[in-house]
Ligand code: SF4
């Protein structure tokens with residue numbers, strides 16, 4: 064039973080990513096269009112209904128799946144075939160580690176809404192995303208073309224530029240929460256500062272949040288950090304790919320955006336918490352229905368309703384971060400490579416380390432002097 | 439009197455032009471001031487925020503205009519997009535679109551098959567075969583005259599080149615596309631069609 068539940072949750076996590084990826088394809092086209100005074104995709108229709116272009120969500124995959132999957136002569140066949148799966152698969156797996164909600168009571172037993180309940184959740188996420196970049200490098204190598212190889216090398220180099228910084232930007236928050244367990248990190252953020260301000264990561268670690276967003280944007284390989292692709296210069300690591308294999312590389316970027324947004328939500332935006340709907344101490348998970356709902360609904364249904372609220376809150380926050388990421392993607396031009404390395408090593412990393420040191424000292428001194436800022 | 443120039447030494451230098459100019463000392467140098475980069479520019483983040491401000495403003499403004507249009511409120515349009523087939527663009531009166539071969543008063547094509555347009559065409563998309571004209575006062579005429587509009591770059595040189603004003607271009611007929619490349623080649627009959 065519990066194995067089935069875990070499998071269902073993992074499938075739910077992957078579905079969360081896939082649905083987002085499909086939806087983001089549409090959001091990307093529409094959001095960029097609206098901010099550039101255009102209309103964007105609006106031609107796909109079903110029986111004359113256009114629904115502001117939403118049917119392009121269906122039309123795009125159909126097109127990708129039915130296109131010719133052309134394997135050029137001279138590519139290294141085995142690597143060429145597995146690279147897209149590695150690139151897409153591992154970031155997808157990372158989505159299994161996020162706490163999409165707390166634990167709810169239903170039918171007399173607790174149900175956790177986190178697919179993989181690991182005390183090393185954060186490490187799991189970072190590891191999976193880091194393995195995913197090997198797909199890019201492999202694709203560049205397998206293409207057996209100079210442009211593809213350059214793209215792959217850029218991908219590897221870019222990983223070096225952001226990976227260390229990404230971990231460093233989260234160090235402050237992790238130290239504050241005192242855990243690598245993502246569910247515990249969310250539970251920690253349920254507390255209030257002075258009873259009014261939620262003790263979310265973004266409140267306590269504003270610098271960390273901004274740096275995390277920048278490093279996270281570099282992780283997604285999207286403009287302004289789309290150097291492995293760099294379509295105007297080298298076409299990119301996927302130059303020898305077509306059909307759905309190419310589509311998988313495109314989806315990777317979107318899935319990675321979802322991972323970054325989920326991570327930002329979990330560590331900095333209080334996870335599934337809604338301020339003032341939380342009541343620390345209640346049922347251990349730190350969430351309660353607002354009183355008016357609690358009395359109006361049959362007690363047996365509280366669990367599913369709570370679960371829906373948590374999932375909705377998590378999704379809304381992810382959507383907000385994705386919106387901002389998308390806006391950044393359509394605002395900035397691409398960085399030069401040396402600029403990216405400078406940004407990573409000379410700017411983000413020192414700032415992130417300074418942020419970590421200040422956090423560590425602040426926590427130490429607060430403990431030593433017995434100051435309690437949050438309840 | 440212009441300053442005396444010595445010819446480039448070494449003779450036959452591939453950079454002769456440059457050497458001559460240097461020898462004359464007539465290269466003008468215009469110092470370009472580098473823009474001062476103050477701290478606000480150096481800290482790229484502030485500029486990013488300014489840029490985001492612009493894009494966010496456009497986004498929400500246009501979103502509001504689209505919403506107003508959906509609700510039936512008149513106002514500024516939310517986009518400048520032209521929805522092409524339903525809503526054809528009004529091109530300028532000097533735009534160059536499809537070609538047209540004009541007729542003589544007797545209805546025959548005016549073209550004298552001089553091949554000037556074929557010669558001048560930068561896209562090399564005109565093919566003419568000439569034949570003798572039965573009329574006494576006209577030397578030659580075109581037996582076939584084809585323009586491949588799939589290759590044409592719509593430069594209008596053919597119109598300029600024609601000595602007898604036989605070929606012209608319409609200003610607002612964009613209905614050219616075809617599903618087959620062969621259908622993009624327009625022959626004499628099609629070029630003379632009245633539409
Ligand atoms: S418009 Fe220019 S390219 Fe086209 S047929 Fe005339 S000369 Fe050739």
Ligand code: SF4
Nearest residue numbers: 549550552553555600
């Ligand atoms: S330049 Fe004019 S007259 Fe000469 S071949 Fe072309 S269309 Fe005919």
